[in-house]
Amino acid sequence: GRGRGIVPALIVSPFFSGVLRMAGIWVEPLGLLQGRAAALAIAADVALPLGGGAAAFTMVRIIAPDAPAAPMALADVPASWQAQVLALTRPVPGFAGLPTPAELGRPLVMGIVNVTPDSFSDGGRHFDPRAAIEAGHAMLEAGADLLDVGGESTRPGAEPVTPEEEIARILPVLRELAKAATVSVDTRNAATMRAALEAGAEIVNDVTALRHDPEAARVVADAECGLVLMHMKGTDPRSMQQDIRYDDVAVEVADFLAERVAFAEAAGIARSRIALDPGIGFGKRMPQNLELIERLPLLAGLGCPVLFGASRKRFIGELSGVERAEDRVAGSVAAAIAAAQRGASILRVHDVAETVQALAVLAACQAGEPPSVDAGPAEE
Numbered sequence: 150g151r152g153r154g155i156v157p158a159l160i161v162s163p164f165f166s167g168v169l170r171m172a173g174i175w176v177e178p179l180g181l182l183q184g185r186a187a188a189l190a191i192a193a194d195v196a197l198p199l200g201g202g203a204a205a206f207t208m209v210r211i212i213a214p215d216a217p218a219a220p221m222a223l224a225d226v227p228a229s230w231q232a233q234v235l236a237l238t239r240p241v242p243g244f245a246g247l248p249t250p251a252e253l254g255r256p257l258v259m260g261i262v263n264v265t266p267d268s269f270s271d272g273g274r275h276f277d278p279r280a281a282i283e284a285g286h287a288m289l290e291a292g293a294d295l296l297d298v299g300g301e302s303t304r305p306g307a308e309p310v311t312p313e314e315e316i317a318r319i320l321p322v323l324r325e326l327a328k329a330a331t332v333s334v335d336t337r338n339a340a341t342m343r344a345a346l347e348a349g350a351e352i353v354n355d356v357t358a359l360r361h362d363p364e365a366a367r368v369v370a371d372a373e374c375g376l377v378l379m380h381m382k383g384t385d386p387r388s389m390q391q392d393i394r395y396d397d398v399a400v401e402v403a404d405f406l407a408e409r410v411a412f413a414e415a416a417g418i419a420r421s422r423i424a425l426d427p428g429i430g431f432g433k434r435m436p437q438n439l440e441l442i443e444r445l446p447l448l449a450g451l452g453c454p455v456l457f458g459a460s461r462k463r464f465i466g467e468l469s470g471v472e473r474a475e476d477r478v479a480g481s482v483a484a485a486i487a488a489a490q491r492g493a494s495i496l497r498v499h500d501v502a503e504t505v506q507a508l509a510v511l512a513a514c515q516a517g518e519p520p521s522v523d524a525g526p527a528e529e
Contacts, residue, residue, distance in 0.1 A: 174213040175403060176233045178206035178446040179220050183490055184515025197223060200449050200492050201240025202251055203515060209234055212400060237449045241494050244424050244454045245331055245352050245375035247294060249494070255508040256489050259333065259497040260288030261460065262298045262326070264318045278321040285326040292505035295352070297497060298323045298345075299335030303356050303431075309385075312340040324348040333377070337384075339364035346372045353377070354456075356431065357384045358409040359416075370417035377424045377456055378409045382432025398437040399444040402427050407451055424454040424495060435464040442484065445491040457488035458497035482507045 178199055182190050187205035190196035196205035208220045211230055226234050243249045250256050264281045285296050300318035301310045310318075315338060326332050327349025334345035335354045339362040342353050346368070352375035359365045359376075361384045369376050380402045382393065395401050406425045414420055425448055427441045438459070448455050459465065465480035466472060478500045485496045485504050489511065498504045513519055 175400060175447060175450055176230060176237065177210045177212060177444065178237055178449060179210055180207035181205070181446065181491065182207065185517050195223070197238045199237060199446055201238060202492065204490060204492060206237070206446065233450070236452070239452060241454050242421055244494065247331060254512050256493050257294040257495045258292060258501055258504055259495050260285065260293035260296045260501045261497060261499050262296055262322065264298065264300045264322050265302045281322040282325045285322070286329065288501040289330050291502035293501045295331040295333060296326055297333040297335050297354055298326065301336065312338040315341045316344045320344060320348055323350055337361040339368045342368045346374055351375055355379065356381055359413060360384045366413065366416035366418065373422070375422050375424065376413065376418055377426055378406060378413065379426035379431065380405050380428035393432055393434055393437070395437060398433065398440050399447050402441060403447050406448065410451060410453065420453060424456045425451060426456040426458060429457070429459045430462040430464065435467050438464045442487050442491070445488060445493060449492055454494035455492060456495040456497060457485070457493040459484040460498040460500065478503055486511055
């Protein structure tokens with residue numbers, strides 16, 4: 150088969166367990182296949198599995214100063230780049246003790262619980278702790294695998310709140326929900342991280358990737374918790390949409406995340422505890438968001454689970470002509486499915502039931518057979 154020039158290196162390469170790259174140098178998986186087509190192409194030795202999952206890639210593009218710009222088939226990859234290509238096939242590691250996408254047959258679904266008066270989609274709806282706790286339990290019943298609790302809005306232009314106010318908002322909610330599920334705290338403040346972790350949170354989700362608070366890295370390292378590092382232009386939601394310029398948004402986001410992983414590792418946070426978020430809508434407009442979704446497989450080269458959050462965001466409204474954020478459910482599910490097909494391990498969503506349903510149907514369609522459960526009576 151055409152892939153035989155590279156497949157033997159999977160066995161003999163001593164570098165396979167590492168992530169081999171330098172700033173601005175990447176191997177981008179292309180020519181993605183899904184489901185049965187992916188399995189057949191892998192068996193025929195013309196494709197490799199992306200992140201050890203159900204998708205496969207048939208071509209790559211080497212992004213480096215001395216590399217050809219055109220994509221190449223796997224059999225044509227020079228020997229000097231084969232280890233980097235094979236690094237893209239490594240199974241995505243587990244995150245925060247949760248099942249892997251390979252074990253579940255789908256990405257994890259993270260339900261969003263905003264305990265704020267001003268979040269862009271559901272601001273005020275769950276500001277009362279009782280309402281937020283009820284919403285979190287409803288998401289778990291609908292199939293959420295974990296919950297993300299936040300007390301400070303990060304919508305464009307949002308005003309910051311003090312850590313004291315943030316803690317007061319989220320702690321009653323987080324403490325209760327942590328009894329029932331794995332909970333992430335969505336914060337950029339070290340004091341809030343510490344209080345949330347003491348109350349039962351197992352993951353810190355920092356939209357500034359540990360850049361806002363100089364104490365944050367130490368808090369996370371000491372707690373040995375999970376960590377989500379996200380790309381955002383600057384460190385402040387008030388200004389992140391003001392100067393949006395990229396030469397190559399996918400490469401620049403990947404370079405940023407690689408640097409933040411290195412920073413976290415230097416601070417004592419193991420790579421095995423890190424997930425990465427490209428930051429859809431955070432310092433990006435619609436063209437950049439769409440390119441990041443299409444090129445999401447580029448992040449496989451970092452060897453960390455990818456968290457994807459596009460739920461109800463502005464670009465979905467722009468694409469669909471739907472003004473109200475709460476009416477963007479269908480568009481949000483479509484974006485989540487696109488990310489799932491491109492290697493996302495965690496989908497951060499407002500609409501849990503709809504996302505879980507869509508993922509179940511996607512998995513069955515790709516497998517070409519129903520899941521091993523009672524599907525009910527036949528329909529005409």
